[in-house]
Structures are given as C-alpha cells and as structure tokens.
Amino acid sequence: MIKPVLKSKFLGALVGTGVGDALGAPFEGRFMVKPEEVEAVAEKREVLTYTDDTHMMIGVAESLIRTRGFDGKDMTYTFIQNYELEPFRGYGPGPPHIFRAIRAGAAWDIAAQELYHGGSFGNGSAMRIAPIGVFYHDNPARLREVAYKSSQITHAHNLGKDGAALQAYAIALATNLEPQLAFDRGDFLAKLINYVPAAVFKGKLSKIKGLLARPDKARVAIELGNGIEAFNSVPTAIYSFLTHPDSFAQAVLNAVSLGGDADTIGAMTGAISSAYLGIESIPNRWQQKLENRLYLKELAEKLWELKTTA
Numbered sequence: 292m293i294k295p296v297l298k299s300k301f302l303g304a305l306v307g308t309g310v311g312d313a314l315g316a317p318f319e320g321r322f323m324v325k326p327e328e329v330e331a332v333a334e335k336r337e338v339l340t341y342t343d344d345t346h347m348m349i350g351v352a353e354s355l356i357r358t359r360g361f362d363g364k365d366m367t368y369t370f371i372q373n374y375e376l377e378p379f380r381g382y383g384p385g386p387p388h389i390f391r392a393i394r395a396g397a398a399w400d401i402a403a404q405e406l407y408h409g410g411s412f413g414n415g416s417a418m419r420i421a422p423i424g425v426f427y428h429d430n431p432a433r434l435r436e437v438a439y440k441s442s443q444i445t446h447a448h449n450l451g452k453d454g455a456a457l458q459a460y461a462i463a464l465a466t467n468l469e470p471q472l473a474f475d476r477g478d479f480l481a482k483l484i485n486y487v488p489a490a491v492f493k494g495k496l497s498k499i500k501g502l503l504a505r506p507d508k509a510r511v512a513i514e515l516g517n518g519i520e521a522f523n524s525v526p527t528a529i530y531s532f533l534t535h536p537d538s539f540a541q542a543v544l545n546a547v548s549l550g551g552d553a554d555t556i557g558a559m560t561g562a563i564s565s566a567y568l569g570i571e572s573i574p575n576r577w578q579q580k581l582e583n584r585l586y587l588k589e590l591a592e593k594l595w596e597l598k599t600t601a
C-alpha cells in the first residue's frame with residue numbers, strides 16, 4: 292500500500308472515532324432513531340462534542356506516541372491524568388473508581404480485576420482502541436496482546452478483552468484493504484470469526500450475513516444488541532460498517548440510528564469505516580465541526596510517522 296493511503300487511514304480511524312462518538316452522543320439511551328434526525332441534530336450544532344470514548348482514545352494515542360509503542364503503566368497514568376483534567380466527558384462509574392484505586396496505590400494491571408467480581412465486560416476498552424488497531428495493523432498476534440493488555444487497565448474480564456481485540460482486528464483488517472478494490476463481506480466476517488475465541492462473539496458475527504440480507508433495525512438491536520456490553524456492541528458496529536462499506540456517512544448514521552449505546556457504537560463504526568476508506572470519506576460538514584479535530588489529526592500523523600519511520 293502506498294504511504295499516503297496508509298496515512299489517510301490512520302487519520303481516518305482517529306477522526307472517524309471522534310465524529311461517530313459526537314454524532315451518537317445526543318442519542319445515547321434512545322431506542323430507534325431516524326437517520327434524518329441524527330443529521331438534523333448535527334446540522335444545528337456549532338461544535339460536535341465528543342465523549343469519554345474519544346477522550347480515552349486520545350490517551351491511547353498519546354501514550355503509544357510517547358513510549359513509541361505500548362507501555363501499560365504509561366497508558367494507565369495517561370488515562371488518569373486526562374480524566375482528572377476533563378472528568379465531564381460522560382465516563383461510566385467503572386474507570387473513575389479504578390483510577391482512584393490506582394492513585395491510592397493499587398497496581399495498574401490488577402486494579403480492574405476487583406471490579407464487578409472479575410472485571411468489566413463493557414465496551415470501554417473497545418471504544419478507544421482505534422490507535423492500537425492502526426498501529427499494529429500488520430501484526431495480528433501483537434495486536435491481540437496489546438488489545439488485551441490495554442483492556443486490562445479498565446476492563447479485565449475476558450469478554451471485555453476479546454471485544455477490544457475484535458474491534459482492533461476489524462480496524463486492522465480495514466486498514467489493510469485497498470479501498471479501490473471490491474469489498475468482500477464474507478471474507479471480512481470469516482477472518483473476524485476465526486480471530487475471536489469467545490463463542491458469544493462468534494455466534495453474533497455468524498448472524499451478520501443474514502441480517503445484512505434482510506435489513507431490519509429492530510432485529511439487529513435484538514439479535515446483535517445495542518448495549519454497553521462488549522458483546523452487545525462490537526458485533527453491532529461491525530454490522531453497521533458492513534451495511535455500507537463504501538460510505539462513512541451511511542454506516543455511521545445506521546449505527547447511531549440503532550440507539551442504545553449510540554455514541555460508542557457510532558465511534559466504533561466510524562473507526563472501522565474510515566480505517567478502510569480514509570479520512571476523505573468523512574463528510575466535511577462533520578469533520579469541520581468536530582471538537583479538537585486538529586489535535587486528533589496531529590496525534591494520527593505522529594502515530595503514522597512512528598509506524599513508517601521505525
């Protein structure tokens with residue numbers, strides 16, 4: 292793949308997370324939403340504000356850049372410092388609780404295990420994974436290892452870790468594909484099913500082909516889920532991407548219109564879509580309004596430079 296195409300994919304994955312998150316945020320907790328309503332709300336806003344999804348993704352990117360690759364302790368303290376600066380980003384109860392425990396002396400790779408008797412299987416580590424997905428796109432084994440270890444910081448349950456690795460691998464596959472060539476949904480899904488060990492993910496991914504053949508949003512929400520659990524949202528984001536692999540706007544509007552955990556499902560769909568199509572695929576009407584867009588691009592460029600000059 293030529294360098295400018297790869298660079299556009301790095302930029303896309305990070306900015307796409309932010310745009311998907313910001314478009315979905317006003318619809319968190321709703322059931323079905325019309326795509327036109329999502330468009331109209333974005334149109335009315337002067338700034339598209341992101342939430343914890345993008346805020347934590349920024350921490351992932353900052354830490355990868357600072358330590359030139361994954362360092363769990365550095366990433367943990369980056370999360371904590373960012374949270375303490377901007378606690379208003381809509382964080383769930385889990386991460387702040389863990390951050391306080393670590394500030395009080397708990398080890399970064401142990402603290403999350405105590406939560407919810409064995410760790411959380413929420414989608415909080417999958418939602419922020421885009422920088423890891425693009426940075427390790429050419430090394431599936433290392434990608435899995437880093438996805439698991441980065442998840443361990445806040446989401447220590449195996450299903451939380453597998454959700455993060457699955458989302459990272461979907462981004463990596465999308466990064467590896469040439470957007471000019473025909474997209475093979477069956478091959479994309481087969482690779483994901485093969486990659487993820489947990490049966491609950493394999494089962495949901497196996498349903499996607501049938502759901503794509505007969506579009507029905509209520510059935511998607513029921514069969515794949517639209518909740519905060521990793522297994523009720525990562526397959527849904529993958530499905531949403533696959534509804535329109537050639538259109539960032541259609542894929543993300545589809546994701547947000549499912550309601551539920553709309554910001555996170557929007558963020559994850561946006562990351563996969565623009566890792567495939569590149570940043571040019573994100574409509575300017577949204578890109579221009581995205582809060583801290585230039586900083587997200589700066590991080591993506593630094594990550595790309597680190598990758599391509601290492």
Ligand SMILES: [Mg+2]
Nearest residue numbers: 342343344554
């Ligand atoms: Mg959020």
